Amino acid sequence: MQVSNRVGSMTYAIRDVQQVANKMKRQGHEILFFNIGDPNKFDFDVPQAMQDALAQNLNRGYYSQSEGDEYVRTKIAEYENAKYSNGVSPDEVIFTQGVSEGILYLFLSFLNPGDKVLVPAPTYPAYQSIATVSQAQLTAYNCIEEEGWAPDLEDIRNKMDDKTKLVVVINPNNPTGAVYPEKTLKQLTEIVGEYDAAIVADEIYDRMILDRDVQFKSMSTIAKDVPTVIFNGFSKNYLAPGWRAAYMYRVDTNDKIAEPYEGIRKLCRTRLSPNTPISYASVSGLDINPPHLPELIRKVKERRDIVVKHFNEMDNISIQVPKAAFYIFPKLHMENLTFKTDQEVILSLLKEKKVLMVHGSGFGVPNHFRMVYLSTPDILEEGLKRMQSFLKEHSITK
DSSP states (O other): OOOOHHHHTOOOHHHHHHHHHHHHHHTTOOOEEOSOOOGGGTTOOOOHHHHHHHHHTTTOOSOOOTTOOHHHHHHHHHHHHHHHOOOOOGGGEEEESHHHHHHHHHHHHHOOTTOEEEEEESOOHHHHHHHHHTTOEEEEEEEEGGGTSEEOHHHHHHHOOTTEEEEEEESSOTTTOOOOOHHHHHHHHHHHTTSSOEEEEEOTTTTOBOOTTOOOOOGGGTOTTSOEEEEEESSSTTSOGGGOOEEEEEEOTTOTTHHHHHHHHHHHHHTOOOOHHHHHHHHHTOOSSOTTHHHHHHHHHHHHHHHHHHHHTSTTEEOOOOOBTTEEOOEEOGGGBSOSSHHHHHHHHHHHHOEEOEEGGGGTOSSBEEEEOOSOHHHHHHHHHHHHHHHHHTBTTO
């Protein structure tokens, strides 16, 4: 018996390279990991208010409502309204086991086999994998590196057609750390509005803006009459990736996507319920000014600046400075290196220097790589020192 076509062709670059590193670790090698955006693997903790609330809610061992209890959804709606004054109703909120589950349910409910979904290039690999499972036609639209990885609006316009059902916007962006200008988001919305399509806005890093002069605008405040589904959650801003706590809501003034959105609720019934104690504990931490956030941003920004400094000193690397989150997506000048592909670079860096990052082709853009800069400064310094040595050793122009 063979694996299904849906699953057999799946890839997930972030975890795929992890398997190689895990094998080396079992052989006794000490690896420096810069591949997964998990703050809790480093010197970050779940906010104390959420830890305390989890202890207080452990007795909630019952099934909640399939889409999340009304109390949970109300707290989320209040939080989103406080942030963006977007008028979201608790009835439009669905609590999910991580954003990944939300993407899966949304794609399964909105897309028939062959329907088209546009995703940014580079993109978070879950969108690629889940599009494969849902048998959708995945089409990547360009993001312009020289313009801080902003979406290429002309490319989006050229790729829109009557088969296009969803256009994904990841802002702030993983893997680039970009924050999109409001003008760009408005123009993108106008393009999508010319078709019978909806926007999917992944905003899970919306509170993790690193520079004071950078303004984040939620698509929920821009979309107007273009139907939009917003993803957010507790993995990043609230430092709880292992809790698998997230949510989605729709902004859909004309009820254009009411039917497929109800399909997501039907899929939620097949899982019976989200984790009830986790959902109650998660929303206990929702706060416009959570006490952990200033220190989180200070530490991440400090580490961003260390990484930027080192990459700017390296030959055969060029970067766009990330404005949010904890990722950077440098370009490799492959013409000056002894390797043929970015994946070969990353696997050789792992084997020779015991440093793990992720190849850019795994995010849909070759000749790049993604680095997670959550490690403590001393580990970042060591990892970047090893990489600089590696690049010199493999430079054609030594």
